[in-house]
Amino acid sequence: MDRQAYESYLKTTHRLGRLVSVVTLVLLVGAPFAIGLILGTAPDLGAVARGFLSVGLVWTISSVVEFLVYTPMLGAGGSYLAFITGNLINMKIPCAVNAKELTGAKSGTAENEVISTLSIATSSLVTILVLALGVALMIPLQPVLESPVLAPAFDNVVPALFGAMAWKYYRKSPILALIPLGVMTVLFTLVPSLTGSTSMMIIPSGAIAIGLSYLAYRRGNRGADRR
Amino acid sequence: MSVIQQLNGGGIYLICGLIVAFIAAVCIVFLVRAWRIGKALGMDTVKMKRAVTSSATFSVLPSVGILLGVLALSGSLGVPWPWLRLSVIGALHYETQVADAAAEQLGISLSAGEMTTQAFPTIALLMSVCIIWGMVLSALFNRKYTDRLRSDGPARGEKAGKQGGFGDQAMSAMFIGMVSAYLGSYLGGLISGNGLFTFTGSWTPLAVALAAALAMAVFTWLSERKGMAWLESFSIAGSMLIGMLAAVLIGH
Incomplete structure (x- = not known):
């Protein structure tokens, strides 16, 4: 492996990643002010502050967790791109993990860095393209996309995604999968209102799965040491 | 001209379109750089092609679902702003919840009938501010964090x-x-x-x-x-x- 080239690549990735993150930040926060100028008004900063206190704090905590959990999966380039382009849980993360599985890349390696960046960049470009085409064709497409026949299909994209992913991951460790699934089912059954916070429940469910996986890993290592 | 017609105006399309184009260019730069370093490291190009094609096919259907999200929000926020938000940084469940919370702070509901040109920039700003933290953390700490996680780094040894x-x-x-x-x-x-x-x-x-x-x-x-x-x-x-x-x- 050409380590020098890879180190130089990573250095430039970080420099570029930081630069585009800051530019995107300025563009996204600046856009409402620019739109306000066109509309002859400006954002009400007091209302923004009050709104932030009511919902923003939850999303801030969620962002910290997402950063800590997903950055190791995605590597440097992939995570800069993923946090800029969004749609992490419903698309970017499963997409990158799928690409990683298909190519056999291991977390924390140069191969994972490359595969993950290729995957996130491609996925983002596809979304941008589909949305741009969709917006351009919005008027003729509207009846098809909003047709009541197709409505249940698009209402169930997330269950379809997680069903497919369940087969992929549960078959690797069915026993490990049964415990978090059982705990989550009991929780959602006893407290049905939790359904509105399913994304937050990923944290305890993930913690249970990681804890069990660590125990199995330690047991495996001890067994190997004894042999 | 109705509020929604104003929110679908050419000027707003231009602002949103330019930002989407910038992000698309960033993705292309990252894609090309990753491909080149992959080749330089001697990675199998068949594997890299597989990562690209599987990611492209994987993303088509969820993207159509996201497009429906643009449709869903376009009734109250116009087309260009939801297009920008869902192309770039957002996720439908997040955008809907935050836009609704912002509308609530302004004493209106998130609907075409109640939207005003005064309310829109406030709603748009709150949508931007609430979800920037992943990007901020990434800009500040990505390097330190990923360096610690590398399994091929010089600082890590056999362990x-x-x-x-x-x-x-x-x-x-x-x-x-x-x-x-x-x-x-x-x-x-x-x-x-x-x-x-x-x-x-x-x-x-x-x-x-x-x-x-x-x-x-x-x-x-x-x-x-x-x-x-x-x-x-x-x-x-x-x-x-x-x-x-x-x-x-x-x-x-």
């Missing part, structure tokens, strides 16, 4: 191999946890969705997940046992499509 081994298992476990949270919510919804232990909640998400899982099992069997490895790249998207088809059949 790194072992830790990297658990790192991979931890990621799979995190995914199992994520899938379990969603499947648990579908099961809980069926059992107690309309009252504790009434078993009268919606079974559609569960049936869709089951159909997609069965389709995935067939795709896996074909690709692993029948020598149809090329199917692997389409297995997730194909399984999702079959799951969504099940939703249409159940809906009728």
